[in-house]
Amino acid sequence: MTDTWIILGASSTIAKAFTRSVAEQGANVVLAGRRMDDLQATAADAQARGAASTHPVMFDARDPATFQTIIDVATAQGGTINCAVFVGSMPAQDAIDADPAILDGVIADSLTGPARFLQMLAPVLQENGKGSIVGVGSVAGDRGRVGNYVYGAAKAGFATYLSGLRNALGRHGVHVLTVKPGPVDTAMTEGLGPQPFMTTADAVVADIHKALGKKRNTLYTKWIWWPVMTVIKLIPEPIFKKMSI
Amino acid sequence: MTKKSYTGWGRALRANGDLTRPDSTKNMTANAPAIGNRRSYGDAALNDAQNAIDMTRIDRIISFDRDAGLLTVQTGITLGELARVLAPQGWLPSVLPGTGFATVGGAIAMDVHGKNHHHKGSFCEHVTDITLIQGNETRKITPKNAGLWKATCGGLGQTGIITEATLQLTPAKGDLMLVTEQRAVDWDHHIALLDSSDAPYTVGWIDATATGTLLGRGIVEEGETCRGLRPTLRGAKKIPFDAPHWALSAPIVKAFNAAYYRRVPKSGRTVVRPIQDFFFPLDKIHDWNRLYGKRGFHQFQCVVPLDQSGALRAMMETIAGSGLASPLAVLKRMGPGRAGYMSFPMEGYTLAVDFPNRPQARDLIARLEKATVAAGGRLYLAKDALSSGAAVKAMYPDHPKWAAVAAKADPDGLLQTDMTRRLSLRTPT
Numbered sequence: 001m002t003d004t005w006i007i008l009g010a011s012s013t014i015a016k017a018f019t020r021s022v023a024e025q026g027a028n029v030v031l032a033g034r035r036m037d038d039l040q041a042t043a044a045d046a047q048a049r050g051a052a053s054t055h056p057v058m059f060d061a062r063d064p065a066t067f068q069t070i071i072d073v074a075t076a077q078g079g080t081i082n083c084a085v086f087v088g089s090m091p092a093q094d095a096i097d098a099d100p101a102i103l104d105g106v107i108a109d110s111l112t113g114p115a116r117f118l119q120m121l122a123p124v125l126q127e128n129g130k131g132s133i134v135g136v137g138s139v140a141g142d143r144g145r146v147g148n149y150v151y152g153a154a155k156a157g158f159a160t161y162l163s164g165l166r167n168a169l170g171r172h173g174v175h176v177l178t179v180k181p182g183p184v185d186t187a188m189t190e191g192l193g194p195q196p197f198m199t200t201a202d203a204v205v206a207d208i209h210k211a212l213g214k215k216r217n218t219l220y221t222k223w224i225w226w227p228v229m230t231v232i233k234l235i236p237e238p239i240f241k242k243m244s245i
Numbered sequence: 246m247t248k249k250s251y252t253g254w255g256r257a258l259r260a261n262g263d264l265t266r267p268d269s270t271k272n273m274t275a276n277a278p279a280i281g282n283r284r285s286y287g288d289a290a291l292n293d294a295q296n297a298i299d300m301t302r303i304d305r306i307i308s309f310d311r312d313a314g315l316l317t318v319q320t321g322i323t324l325g326e327l328a329r330v331l332a333p334q335g336w337l338p339s340v341l342p343g344t345g346f347a348t349v350g351g352a353i354a355m356d357v358h359g360k361n362h363h364h365k366g367s368f369c370e371h372v373t374d375i376t377l378i379q380g381n382e383t384r385k386i387t388p389k390n391a392g393l394w395k396a397t398c399g400g401l402g403q404t405g406i407i408t409e410a411t412l413q414l415t416p417a418k419g420d421l422m423l424v425t426e427q428r429a430v431d432w433d434h435h436i437a438l439l440d441s442s443d444a445p446y447t448v449g450w451i452d453a454t455a456t457g458t459l460l461g462r463g464i465v466e467e468g469e470t471c472r473g474l475r476p477t478l479r480g481a482k483k484i485p486f487d488a489p490h491w492a493l494s495a496p497i498v499k500a501f502n503a504a505y506y507r508r509v510p511k512s513g514r515t516v517v518r519p520i521q522d523f524f525f526p527l528d529k530i531h532d533w534n535r536l537y538g539k540r541g542f543h544q545f546q547c548v549v550p551l552d553q554s555g556a557l558r559a560m561m562e563t564i565a566g567s568g569l570a571s572p573l574a575v576l577k578r579m580g581p582g583r584a585g586y587m588s589f590p591m592e593g594y595t596l597a598v599d600f601p602n603r604p605q606a607r608d609l610i611a612r613l614e615k616a617t618v619a620a621g622g623r624l625y626l627a628k629d630a631l632s633s634g635a636a637v638k639a640m641y642p643d644h645p646k647w648a649a650v651a652a653k654a655d656p657d658g659l660l661q662t663d664m665t666r667r668l669s670l671r672t673p674t
Contacts, residue, residue: 041305047309187302
């Protein structure tokens with residue numbers, strides 16, 4: 001049966017690569033994001049690559065009033081409904097230090113917005129008894145670091161939420177995959193210069209499909225981040241608080 | 246904007262400069278040359294000590310008319326991606342060069358050719374419109390814009406930033422190729438096989454180390470698209486480090502070539518391959534240019550008129566005698582098709598050979614260049630890293646027309662590259 005993929009945050013670099021991959025498999029794609037002109041261009045691209053149908057829909061993580069329409073559009077397509085979440089924002093930590101009000105937006109973009117959306121979508125998938133949810137967090141959520149701990153906190157919260165959702169939906173045949181990418185060569189990291197173990201959006205997407213096929217629960221990409229973060233998580237807090245990594 | 250040190254595919258020439266890598270053409274102005282995946286061997290995609298715009302993120306398909314086979318794309322998309330996406334839908338770009346990593350923008354700026362040049366002509370002959378950014382203005386051009394069109398096709402990106410293009414595709418039966426391979430036992434046999442081939446796609450691999458009676462031996466491949474069950478694609482390999490300088494030394498290349506030649510049985514054979522393997526045989530080995538070591542390499546590619554095959558044979562003798570050639574050498578018969586003032590193709594035979602970047606190889610390439618001029622042929626600017634302005638201008642009789650249009654389109658010379666400066670191409674004489 002045809003897959004229907006809701007792509008939340010469809011204007012991000014990784015989301016675009018993911019959209020292409022499911023379009024080439026002939027899926028219906030529901031492209032949810034804020035920039036409609038960009039979504040329409042992505043839709044045309046997906047259509048040319050073989051998507052069964054494309055639907056650009058307005059989505060603002062900070063405005064829950066936009067959520068229900070997306071779910072309605074997706075259910076109207078039928079087939080197996082899936083959702084991939086690529087939303088999130090990462091302002092520099094010092095910008096947040098200068099203006100703490102920014103924090104609310106970071107939490108809304110990376111945690112409360114997508115979590116509330118998934119909370120609304122969950123009954124639909126549970127009813128279908130199948131489908132997958134891909135939630136993109138970050139290795140930054142594994143430990144609060146001096147460089148970007150607000151972003152890290154939001155991503156940590158999202159990872160915990162996904163873990164609970166997996167627990168709740170797994171027993172109904174719905175699979176939830178948590179993806180923790182390290183630095184990815186995207187528009188978001190363009191100005192940061194070379195990053196350790198940098199990967200590309202296409203490589204992340206290939207890893208996601210592999211992990212979905214194996215029904216993995218958590219995916220670190222590149223894989224090296226699993227041992228790296230395991231070590232970082234083991235560093236005792238009294239030592240960690242003096243480090244800046 | 247990031248300071249970056251980058252090279253052409255041959256890795257012999259290098260630039261240090263700022264690269265911007267936008268993901269949209271909004272707010273783009275033509276204040277620096279645009280570059281793609283840098284598959285030109287020399288310095289066509291380099292701009293040392295200045296800025297360049299990396300177009301590889303501007304890579305969307307804008308529209309696809311499946312009935313007419315008309316595809317409009319942003320020009321950072323690669324031809325390999327298009328082949329992969331389109332072949333299962335029954336279409337292919339009408340012209341595919343030897344690497345799928347080339348972008349559509351690069352293919353236009355070089356007016357590239359492929360294994361079907363004898364039938365289909367050059368890349369830009371299948372482009373129906375091009376969107377250019379000139380200064381702050383965006384304009385769409387078609388072949389009706391005669392002078393500007395001819396200066397843009399194969400025009401080294403000097404008439405504006407090429408942001409979008411519409412391609413007339415060619416029907417494909419499927420995403421497989423039916424390939425017939427035959428041994429060509431010597432030069433005359435090789436030329437005869439190329440002359441008599443009427444397959445849609447034809448190319449000759451030539452053993453550039455074979456001398457004496459074996460001179461010019463090789464394998465002629467003829468292909469057509471077909472449909473069937475597709476073997477699983479093997480994952481790409483990667484050359485993880487710069488090879489030592491002896492990796493492609495004479496005895497190794499000679500042994501490799503002999504084995505490669507014998508791979509095809511005496512009686513020839515017909516096999517089925519994924520299209521990628523036929524069109525882009527080396528793309529499976531990522532970064533294969535590192536096999537030539539830190540110093541990089543040069544590719545010599547020339548075309549000579551049909552009646553000058555004897556001169557080309559003499560060049561082949563010089564190359565084979567030098568012991569400098571690598572396994573990568575290609576012989577092909579070209580048709581007359583070319584779209585622009587600075588397009589490479591002419592009806593005749595084209596020869597492409599790789600050489601490691603050493604002083605002896607540079608001397609050899611200089612000799613081959615002289616022989617090309619004497620034969621009334623020309624060099625391919627997508628490959629050149631060593632020629633001089635005077636020589637290139639002599640090979641391209643329409644150069645003054647091109648230079649005049651480029652001067653009008655880019656009056657301040659903001660789109661100049663290391664190549665246009667090295668060859669002083671933007672000056673008419």
